[in-house]
Amino acid sequence: xxxxxxxxxxxxxxxxxxxxxxxxxxxxxxxxxxxxxxxxxxxxxxxxxxxxxxxxxxxxxxxxxxxxxxxxxxxxxxxxxxxxxxxxxxxxxxxxxxxxxxxxxxxxxxxxxxxxxxxxxxxxxxxxxxxxxxxxxxxxxxxxxxxxxxxxxxxxxxxxxxxxxxxxxxxxxxxxxxxxxxxxxxxxxxxxxxxxxxxxxxxx
Numbered sequence: 001x002x003x004x005x006x007x008x009x010x011x012x013x014x015x016x017x018x019x020x021x022x023x024x025x026x027x028x029x030x031x032x033x034x035x036x037x038x039x040x041x042x043x044x045x046x047x048x049x050x051x052x053x054x055x056x057x058x059x060x061x062x063x064x065x066x067x068x069x070x071x072x073x074x075x076x077x078x079x080x081x082x083x084x085x086x087x088x089x090x091x092x093x094x095x096x097x098x099x100x101x102x103x104x105x106x107x108x109x110x111x112x113x114x115x116x117x118x119x120x121x122x123x124x125x126x127x128x129x130x131x132x133x134x135x136x137x138x139x140x141x142x143x144x145x146x147x148x149x150x151x152x153x154x155x156x157x158x159x160x161x162x163x164x165x166x167x168x169x170x171x172x173x174x175x176x177x178x179x180x181x182x183x184x185x186x187x188x189x190x191x192x193x194x195x196x197x198x199x200x201x202x203x204x
Contacts, residue, residue, distance in 0.1 A: 013038065123177040127186055131172055134190045141194075141201050157193070160200050168193070 020031040039045055117126040139148045142156045150173060158165040177183035
């Protein structure tokens with residue numbers, strides 16, 4: 001704390017830290033006694049908190065608050081970015097004109113999606129795709145429309161094969177594959193179910 005005489009009979013007290021006067025630090029050590037002795041010595045108290053508005057005009061710009069090397073560094077980085085863009089653009093070469101539409105074999109699309117499912121261990125997504133195809137083919141074999149609901153396909157299939165609808169729904173909807181072996185087993189069950197419906201629905 002520094003005490004300096006003023007022009008008149010008053011004195012100006014400068015406190016080097018404000019921690020002792022905060023709510024979090026007023027109860028520590030002798031901060032409370034220090035604050036009372038400091039602030040209660042005179043009947044008039046002026047509490048001043050400096051802000052950006054107190055700076056002289058023209059001294060609060062970004063350029064005046066940053067070191068002198070910042071602007072040249074930004075310019076150098078911008079030039080390097082432009083040079084890198086030009087360099088990489090020239091390496092890509094000219095555009096290649098390709099006739100549209102591009103024909104992609106269905107097997108390539110199927111294998112690509114299967115690899116994505118395998119890489120992400122998305123067994124449920126892979127099984128759902130197989131189930132959607134199986135439900136559509138079962139609906140066609142049973143004489144139902146393509147928009148038939150799952151329950152309608154399940155009950156019609158159970159009635160045709162004479163099995164429990166809950167077992168069919170477990171295979172067609174509810175079963176969650178825990179590993180690759182379980183996924184293959186469920187896929188085989190769907191294939192066998194489709195084959196059984198095909199045999200049962202054929203006229204004798």
